[in-house]
Amino acid sequence: MNLNKLFLLLFGCLLGGLPAFAQADSTGTRPNAGRVRLLAAGSTTAYSATLVGLHQLWYKEQARTGFHFFDDNAQWKQVDKAGHLYTTYHIARLGTQALRWAGLPPGKAAVLGGVTGLVFQTPIEVLDGFSAAYGASWGDVAANTAGAALYVGQQLLWREARIHPRFSFRPTTLAQLRPNMLGKTLPEQTLKDYNGQTYWLSFDVKPWLGARSRFPGWLNVSLGYGAQNMVYANDDVNRGQGFDAYRQYYLSFDVNFTRIPTRSRLLRSLFFVLNTVHVPAPALEFNRKRGLVFHPLYF
Numbered sequence: 001m002n003l004n005k006l007f008l009l010l011f012g013c014l015l016g017g018l019p020a021f022a023q024a025d026s027t028g029t030r031p032n033a034g035r036v037r038l039l040a041a042g043s044t045t046a047y048s049a050t051l052v053g054l055h056q057l058w059y060k061e062q063a064r065t066g067f068h069f070f071d072d073n074a075q076w077k078q079v080d081k082a083g084h085l086y087t088t089y090h091i092a093r094l095g096t097q098a099l100r101w102a103g104l105p106p107g108k109a110a111v112l113g114g115v116t117g118l119v120f121q122t123p124i125e126v127l128d129g130f131s132a133a134y135g136a137s138w139g140d141v142a143a144n145t146a147g148a149a150l151y152v153g154q155q156l157l158w159r160e161a162r163i164h165p166r167f168s169f170r171p172t173t174l175a176q177l178r179p180n181m182l183g184k185t186l187p188e189q190t191l192k193d194y195n196g197q198t199y200w201l202s203f204d205v206k207p208w209l210g211a212r213s214r215f216p217g218w219l220n221v222s223l224g225y226g227a228q229n230m231v232y233a234n235d236d237v238n239r240g241q242g243f244d245a246y247r248q249y250y251l252s253f254d255v256n257f258t259r260i261p262t263r264s265r266l267l268r269s270l271f272f273v274l275n276t277v278h279v280p281a282p283a284l285e286f287n288r289k290r291g292l293v294f295h296p297l298y299f
Contacts, residue, residue: 031103039102043116051123063132070128070135075234077227077247081143082199084121086165088147090276092117096155097272110155114148162207166200166222166254168278168299177231198226198298200278202254217259222278224250228287244289252283252298 073081096113100106121144129136147165154161172195175182183189189196202222206215226248232238238245257271283298 035102039098043098047120050120054124054127059127059131064130065132067126067129068135070137071139072135072137072233073139076194076230077245079194079197079199079225079227079230081139082225083167083197084140084143085147085150086167086199088117088121088144089151089165090117091120092148092151093161095120096151106159107156110152114152117148117151118144158207160207162204164202164204164220164254164256164275166202166278167276168198168200168224168280170196170198170299172196172228174229174231182231195226195228195230198224198248198250198278200224200250200252200254202256202278204256204259206259218256220254220256222250222252222254224248224252224278224283226250246287246289248285248287250283250285250298252278253281255279 092110092114094113095116096109099109099112104112125136125140128134128140150163150165151161154163169190171186171189172193174195175184175189175193181192182195183192200222201224202220204217204220206213206217206219209215227245228248229243229245230238231241231243235245255274257274258268260271262268262271278299280297280299283295285293285295285298287293
């Protein structure tokens with residue numbers, strides 16, 4: 001199950017517009033006690049409120065059972081696992097920026113930011129584990145860990161992010177076939193309809209070309225992944241109902257907004273948020289049913 005983008009949205013909003021001030025790293029040599037206290041209070045509030053929000057929005061009407069695990073690794077062509085990686089990465093990114101604002105050194109802030117991503121994702125697995133309809137998933141835990149590791153590893157290796165998970169969504173007609181599962185409204189479909197979701201890894205190009213290169217620092221190349229014809233979670237059930245589910249692979253361009261120079265805090269905050277989504281751009285798709293497909297503009 002993929003509540004991750006909802007979790008990220010709630011977390012980011014409840015933290016009170018954190019990116020706006022997190023962009024300005026502390027220049028002191030010691031953590032700022034006042035900022036640490038403010039961050040601790042804000043995080044605790046966000047953590048508690050998000051748990052309440054998730055329970056009310058998703059789990060309140062569901063039957064409960066004893067805590068258990070459920071193997072869902074073969075479901076939804078693993079698009080949901082890409083969602084877990086994506087969300088944990090960006091929570092780690094947000095947490096790291098907050099810790100830098102509070103005065104922690106870059107390496108320590110990155111490691112603790114990664115831990116933050118895992119800690120904030122864990123309640124979803126716990127709540128799933130007590131749900132009769134789902135169950136905790138080791139696959140989800142692995143994807144969460146990969147998302148945190150992707151962010152922390154880059155910070156420790158390069159002291160910057162050069163590979164950025166991104167998300168895009170296109171409404172599909174498949175949601176109308178199972179609206180309770182795939183979503184009735186557009187906001188619900190964005191969270192639930194895996195057929196419309198595409199997850200990307202956006203790669204910075206210029207850092208690999210050297211400082212003298214004139215290649216635009218903001219222009220990225222992105223690899224995308226999605227799947228189609230998934231009305232049901234399992235391939236066998238889809239085939240039995242006449243749906244041939246298949247994977248989709250994409251090659252496209254993207255923009256790293258954080259490499260666009262600006263002195264505006266407002267723009268830095270906006271760029272921080274925009275670096276979570278794939279920019280609409282021409283894309284080349286490959287799938288086993290249609291081969292190569294060119295999209296003049298894909299989101």
